Amino acid sequence: METLASILAQVNSFVWGPPLLILLVGTGVYLTLSLGLIQVVRLPLALKYVFSKQDDNGLKGDVSSFAALCTALSATIGTGNIVGVATAVKAGGPGAIFWMWVAAFFGMATKYAEALLAVKYRTVDDNGQMSGGPMYYIEKGLKNKWLAKMFAFFGVGVAFFGIGTFAQVNAIKDAALLTFHIPVPVTAAVITILVAMVTLGGIKSIARVASRIVPFMAVFFILASAAVVLLNLEKIPGAAALIIESAFNPGAAFGGAAGISIIMVMRSGIARGVFSNESGLGSAPIAAAAAKTDSCVRQGLIAMTGTFFDSIIICTMTGLVIVLTGTWNDPVLAGAAMTNAAFNSGLGSAIGQYLVTTGLIFFAFTTILGWNYYGERCIEYLFGIKGIKPYKIIYICLVASGAFLHLDLIWTLADIVNGLMAVPNLIGLLGLSRVVSCETREYFAGLGGKKALNPAA
Template identity: 80%
Template sequence: MENFAQLLRTIDSFVWGPPLLILLVGTGIYLTVGLGLLQMTKLPLAIKYLFSKEHGEGAEGDVSSFASLCTALSATIGTGNIVGVATAVKAGGPGAIFWMWVAAFFGMATKYAEGLLAVKYRVVDENGQMSGGPMYYIERGLGNKFLAKMFALFGIGVAFFGIGTFAQVNAIKDAAQLTFHIPVEATAVILTVLVALVTVGGIKRIAQVASAIVPFMAIFFILASTVVLLLNLSSIPAAVSLVIQSAFNPEAAFGGAAGVTMIMVMRSGIARGVFSNESGLGSAPIAAAAAKTNSCVRQGLIAMTGTFIDSIVICTLTGLVLVMTGTWNDPSLAGAAMTNTAFNIGMGSGIGQYVVTVGLMFFAFTTILGWNYYGERCTEYLFGIKGIKPYKLIYIVLVASGSFLHLNLIWTLADIVNGLMAIPNLIGLLGLSKVVFSETRKFFNGLSVAAKAEKAFQA
């Protein structure tokens, strides 16, 4: 087993080496420049669209834009925000949080482009459902079926062995056992039954559950984290300073004997950031394609808010709590246990662990649901609707077995398949960047003309 674990670590280091990090961040930088810092200038408009109903008749899609974002957030707001941040800070120190911010900022432009292309190139499947995402915009936009099939294959791999099952199930199991002393077997049975009941209903039922759980749990966790920060207000400046300083000088946090390099810190932050917000991974556009909308740009803007909520808001709050309380540097703590301890210390009572555990269990559960849908759409692309039932059966079996695997092995495996999935998607985004720029200019020029016409009419 140790030899196998070492092999996975070697593959992981290769996949997440400098080329992929450069491709991920470089794609975000290129899109940011080409879109004129759209993630900053148009974020208020994107948030406005998120909470307003689209005007116009005949909008095609399976669920509302808000529900599609909740489905995407259900897959992104999960263990990456609680366990993943702890894992990143443990491996790369507080500086990893800074590189999460960098990845998230440029990732917002990437997520915008993904959402835009998903709607532009989506199709209707044999069941009458919307199908879209990288496999469709790579095939229909770039004309490259090989890369499209590679993405779909890796997408199923991430659903089965990466973000979708093992990492989430293991986190739920650990949290339930540590906080509520629930036996592993009981967690496995209850979770499997719940997942089966929801996923059988397809995107509409998943979206209904996600729309109910995700906003409530996100607000709950944000408020709880804010309470911790307010109770420890004087520690915030030092924590932020350490994050920025150790991003470029790891010795500031670890000391020279630790052997942690800046590349290791960057890798920890960017890889965990991508695991959390999934910008560039190509998963969120699969959910965006199901939205009822007539505008690919509007949906791209709404999709972009997902990265902002996930990483700029929630991951930052978790990371600051870990750094402020000093738990990141405790060798006896890892994963959910580290975050539990940090919130307990921050709140000065035993309730912190319950906040983390409840948040983690709900976030992880909705992530399992979201990735079930992503894997289903990838399966439908490769094998047609006849492959959906066997896929769902395998997925449920993997959920049932996920409680019995080792944490480090799970994160390593998840990293590998995530990286492999990102490569064809990023190639597709770069190849179709001119389409993204063109559609964006056309949309905002139209808004400008409409605004001038309205102003003239009122005058």
């Protein structure tokens, strides 16, 4: 087992080395500049679209724009926000939070471009369902089928071995055992049955569950985190200073500990940030493609808010709680146990662990549902609709086994397949960046004309 762990760690270091970090953040920087800081300038409009009801009668798509966003958020708001932040801070110190912010800021532009292209190049499968995502815009836009197949192959890998199954189930198992003392086999059985019940109903069933659970649990978790922050207001300046200083000087956090470099801090923050918000990974546009909409730009703006909600708000709240309470520096704590301890300490009561566990269970459960759909669309692209049923059976079996695997190996394996999935997608985004810019300019030029004719628009 030690040999396997060592091999996976070396592979992970190679995959998440400087080239991928530069490609990932660089793509976001390039799109940010070419789109005129769209994640800042157009964020108010994007939030308006999210919270206003659109008449989608007669529009192509399987679910509403809001349901598509919730499906994407169901896959992104999960263990990355609770366990992942703790893992990043444990490995890279508080400075990892800063690099999560950097990845999220530029990732918003990346997420916008992904969703825009997904809607523009989407198609309808033999079951009459919408299919879209990087595999389609790489094939139809870049005219590169082998790269599209590579993305779909790695997408199935992430669903099976990365974000979709093992990491989520393992986190639920740990939280349920630590907080409620529920035996692992019981947790595994309940999760498996519930996942099977929902996922066999397809995208509409998944979107219906996600639309109910995700908004409620997000608000619930944010309020719990805000309570800890308010109770520790006097510590915020020091915590903020530590996060920023240790992002560039790891010794500020670790006291000059050997072996901790800026690259390690960056990798911890960016890799875990991508695991959480999935910007550049190519997953969220698969859900965006199912939206009932007649505008790829509008859906891109809506999808962009997913990274804002996930990382800028929820991950930040988790990171602040961990840093404010000092639990990140406890050598014994890791993962869900660290976050539990942080909330217990911050609230001065054992109720903190119940809040974290409840949030974690629901977040992780909806992530399993969302990734089931992502993997299904990748399988459909590779093998047609005949591959969907076998895929779902394998997925459910992997969910059942996820509770019995070791945490460190799970996170390492998840990082590897995430990185491999991101590469073909980022190549596709860079190759089609001119299409994104043209669609964006045309949309806002038309929107400006409508406002000139109707100022109330």
